[in-house]
Every structure is written in C-alpha cells, then in structure tokens.
Amino acid sequence: MGVENFGVAPDIEVTFPPHAYAAGNDPQLEYGIGALKEMVQELPTDRPPLREGYRLLRPAPLPARGSVH
Numbered sequence: 001m002g003v004e005n006f007g008v009a010p011d012i013e014v015t016f017p018p019h020a021y022a023a024g025n026d027p028q029l030e031y032g033i034g035a036l037k038e039m040v041q042e043l044p045t046d047r048p049p050l051r052e053g054y055r056l057l058r059p060a061p062l063p064a065r066g067s068v069h
Contacts, residue, residue, distance in 0.1 A: 012031070012035070014027055014028045014031045015027065016028055
C-alpha cells in the first residue's frame, strides 16, 4: 500500500534549486520545452496525424422545427 497523495515519479529528473525559483526561472519547464523542440526536429511533420479509428464526437443533427414525433 502506497502513501496517500503521492504523484507520479518523473521520467526525467530536473533539479529546481531555490535560487532559480527566487529569480523567476523554471528549469523544469525550460528542459521540457527543449526536449519537445528536439522531438519535433527528429520527427518533423507538416500535417497532423490521421484521425482514423477515432469515434465521431459530433452530435446527431436536431430534428426540423415544427416536426412532432
């Protein structure tokens, strides 16, 4: 049994020293943005992925006005 209110362990540990917090810097965010930029360069794409296999989220059309069921 685990301890309550325990979050998810990070995949990549980035230290967040107190002086960075006091200076208004966020090394975790900066590292994350840098990692995402690298991923985009490795797998560049000019299109979003195909939407095949996803269910349609658009609601069914409403009945015409004045029609009674």
